[in-house]
Amino acid sequence: MRYGLGPEILRDISFTLEQGSLHLLTGPSGAGKTSLLKLIYLAERPSRGLITMFDREIANTPREDLPALRRRIGVVFQDFRLLDHLTVFENVSLPRRVMGELESSYRAEVEELLSWVGLGNRLNAKPPTLSGGEKQRVAIARAVVAKPELLLADEPTGNVDPDIGGRIMRLFIELNKLGTSVLIATHDQRIIERLPATRIFQLTEGRITTAQTAKDLLPEAKRA
């Protein structure tokens, strides 16, 4: 994959995310983690190669079919990408709203989800008034509110304290147990330590160089 006429950011990458699996994607800054996630959540198209998602070949999928695929994917963006003029409740319920659901059908669920991530008392707050950690949790709640089949998270614990980070990881693990495939891009050692049996894709200079469990990677990662 390349942006415009620039150099190839990702190349010779081949991996499969099994249904219901939990994976970590690690690598130094600039290795292409975010670009890889963008390919998966259909924000970019590969300049060559194949991506098969939900049994469909993305390159051959008509553009008008992509929204339906995107609704099966939840994304926690690294920079949150919350809409500042909407309340916390409205931001979180946005995926349900674009599906055409009525507010009455998801209101209770959204309120419950926000309580779960510790924002039950901030429903009507606007993002500019939230702390970094609170924004992170709103972004996560928005990503999971439509019960996606695949959840992608780009540095989801980057702005939160260990306690909240732990809660977020428990949420991901719980969603994974319910059948959601989860791919977390991170270089947070705490996450890697918390998920020792998880398969890790390590990305270095645009290539996946290792694919092993967190337990195998840990000593090396610690040395680094």
Add this chain to the structure above:
Amino acid sequence: MTTPTQSGLMPADSASGTTLHTIVAVMSFLACLTLGAVLTLSRLASEWTEGLSGSVTVQLLPSPQISPEDQLNEALRLVRQWPGIFSARALSRAEAGKLLEPWLGEGTVLEDLPVPQLIEVTLTPGRPVELEGLRHALSDGVPGAQLDDHQRWNQELASFAASSEAVGWAVLLLIALATLAIVIFATQAGLQTHREIVEVVHMIGARDVFIATEFQRHFLWLGLRGGLIGLTLAAFTLIGSGYLWDVREAPVGAQLLPQLISAPYHYIWLLFVPAAIGLIAMGTARLTVLRVLGRMP
């Protein structure tokens, strides 16, 4: 904690929104004033031609064959009997003098001039009058009598009014084009500041039509609000000009200045301006959003 009703995807008000409102309001104001002026010109043109075609004048030149009194009485009798004539009235010497004042000025010079006797003839509205027959009847029956149906003056005035109206429509067209361009430009600029919203909503699975509908609704209301502000300001200006016209002490020549809008139905036409601006803003928003989205995967 209770949750409020969902608000629109677009921010209700923002700095760019205020600028957009102002631009749209100013263009609406100009378009309303121009439309008002064109409608007035159009009304004046028809009033002038209708006013003149509704009346004719009989001019009685002194004749050695008949005394002035007999000449006047005979002419009045003949005209009043003619089918389709509503009324005929002899103008006094003072009234005739008033008509000549703009050319000859006030003073005693009029008293020394052989001013012909004039008869003002009003035609019955909506009834055809055989003016050519009346002209012959007058010239045959009353020595020195001539009928002037203002045809030449009427044609010149009609031609002047028509060309003024055409210029007015051309100016209106230019203002409309400028309004169109500015509203399109302003809408696109407004959308640019909200590009993040388009991208985020697109990424979470919204269909293009959903996003375009949200944006076009926002810009429709923005266009309508700005347009109505402009219309309100223009209406105050037009009503204000009419008020000044009424209270003015009628200085010399004031009667020649048209009142900008006098017919109430003209204000209904002005309502089309904000409606058109709203629709233009809405259409532009839809096309722009769909184009932006079309460039995304």
